[in-house]
Amino acid sequence: MLQAIFTGFFGLAAIWFAVVVFRTSSMVRSALALLFSQAAIGGMFLAMQTEFLGVLQIMMMATEMAIMAIFMVMYMMDPGGLGGMDMTHQKRASQVAGALGALAALAVAFLTGWGPIAGEVRPAEQVYGLGIEIMERSMLIFETAGVTILTAMIAATAIAIKRRGSK
């Protein structure tokens, strides 16, 4: 019962901050609202006793969203949000699409019989279990992910670097 309350509280915080992301006109507020939404998602993970993933989510999202704040200040036209521009297009269609997507997911959530709910898990066991899983069964997945990360780093640096010689 307590778990449902905490999960619901963090879930409401995540939803509220996600709404603030798209309704505010200040860009840095938007980026930091996304940060707190993802941190609330990390809080939901902690409430569901998935300790490692919760701590990992909170840590990674702080750094990622701060970098996103910098990019917003660099590339967007009104970072302070004092101009009051409207930066949306096809508003009605996207609201309908968003509502339909949420309704479809809700229908699946409520109409499916999910089966018996499992019992307790222990956090200390999870870190060990996740480590063994990475090293034994999912080793190939993790190695592929590692190579993908390296490729993405090289690709992003290559695109973003200024060309030598000219300018």
Added chain:
Amino acid sequence: MNAVLAILMLLTGAYLVAVLEDWASTGRLRLAGPITSGLALLGRESIVPRQPDRIFFEVAPPLLLVAALLAAAVLPLSPNLIVADLATGALFVNAALAYVMVALLMAGWGPDGAYAMVGGFRFLGQLIAYSMLIVMPITAVAMRAESLFTTEVVESQAALPNAIYQPVGFVAFFVAAMAVAFLPPLDLPTAPGELAGGVMAEYTGWRLAVMRLARAVLVVTLAAAVSVFYLGGWLGPVLPPWAWSAIKTLLVAATMLLAGRYVPRLRETHVLEWGWKIGIPLALLNIFYVGVLLLVV
């Protein structure tokens, strides 16, 4: 009871760090210095800039304090004096310290001032330089302890403290800890003299008192993290465990504060260059070295 005792020791540590910092930078030992300057700050007028981003301006100092306190909550002072013995304690320290950066970004953007914004964004550049250097040595420490519990990390150093077992990791973590607490020579966000105080420039009155307190608590937390991960926490022959923790933490804090007196402030480009070109290969070598030691020796 545990939490109250831990907070008391943390505040004592922060007070002593403030005295040490004053002594290191002015050369005069004033034991009542923090109390008098704190009272003076509380009595002064609290000026708010003309058009601040109100939410960020108000939230930044408490968030800095909360981030430092959360990181200190998982560090043990003695085998049964730990506020929250999380199963992922070593990782949680890093997660809480990431919010130091969020708080400084808010403090930079909030007051709508040029120097504050430059200071805040410079700290983001510093974060990109130090963030790998904070996590990779913790990985090597967790490899030796075979667990992420901070109490087990300390107990794994019973034979040999990690500072001798993994010296490269110790140096990298020490430098990265100075970068997180933005102590000189890595004090790019506040940069007294160059940025006129940087992120702390636009704060006055009681908000500045909260920010300075948060900074002292942050230095204590990082010194405690260095002593737990690398110097063996509460292990030691004669004195009670909490006394060893306190001595080691204060020694590390004093070393951090003194080191900044003799090195000029590092430039942003140099911090990024050296962090990525020298720091990360060294940290990776450290992990490899610890792995070889653990598996072969």
Added chain:
Amino acid sequence: MTTLTVALVVGAILFGIGLYGVLSQTNLVMIMMGVEVMLGGAMVNLVAFWRFLHPEAYAGQMFVLIVMTVMALEMAVGFGVGTGRFRAKGSVEMEEAQDLKG
């Protein structure tokens, strides 16, 4: 109303908000923020399924780790592409990116 249902409802609503954001915003950075919200909703569902239906199979947590990695990667490459476009054209608005000819 079990915790599983609460988590699934939150995940569904986050997905809907993210989808609205992706389709309605004109700026590349805002579209990427919408994608982050959608992936966050998907991760909430994944963790709820792992915790309440199959806590013995750690492949569920592995999936969430991979989704987190993908979030970071698509942000990195997306901002790299955005930097390139900003240098070439001076803005990252999607409305101005509709014609093929430069």
